[in-house]
Structure formats: structure tokens, C-alpha cells
Amino acid sequence: MKNFFHLYHQTSTQLGRELEETEVTFLKWMYERYTVEEISRRKLVENRISR
Numbered sequence: 839m840k841n842f843f844h845l846y847h848q849t850s851t852q853l854g855r856e857l858e859e860t861e862v863t864f865l866k867w868m869y870e871r872y873t874v875e876e877i878s879r880r881k882l883v884e885n886r887i888s889r
Contacts, residue, residue, distance in 0.1 A: 842869045 845865055850857050857865070 842866065845869055 842865070845868075846857065846862070849861075849865060
């Protein structure tokens with residue numbers, strides 16, 4: 839995922855409409871979780887490489 843705006847635009851385009859507030863809230867939560875997990879994954883890979 840490039841960024842939240844990209845995710846929002848892509849989702850609304852696929853649905854063919856603007857997103858409802860609850861959908862935007864869910865997308866924000868999902869993007870934040872993705873970001874946290876991606877950072878954790880990168881740190882784990884870096885730790886394995888540096889050993």
C-alpha cells in the first residue's frame with residue numbers, strides 16, 4: 839500500500855461511490871495495522887540479516 843489516500847481512492851473507485859464514515863474508519867484502522875505490522879516485519883528481517 840502506498841499510502842492511506844491511495845487506499846481510499848482505490849476502494850472508492852472499485853465501489854463506484856464515496857465511502858461512508860464507518861468504511862473510512864475501518865480503512866484507517868486497517869492501514870494503521872498494516873503499517874505497524876510492516877514495520878515489525880522489516881525489523882525482524884533486519885535482525886535476522888545482522889546476525
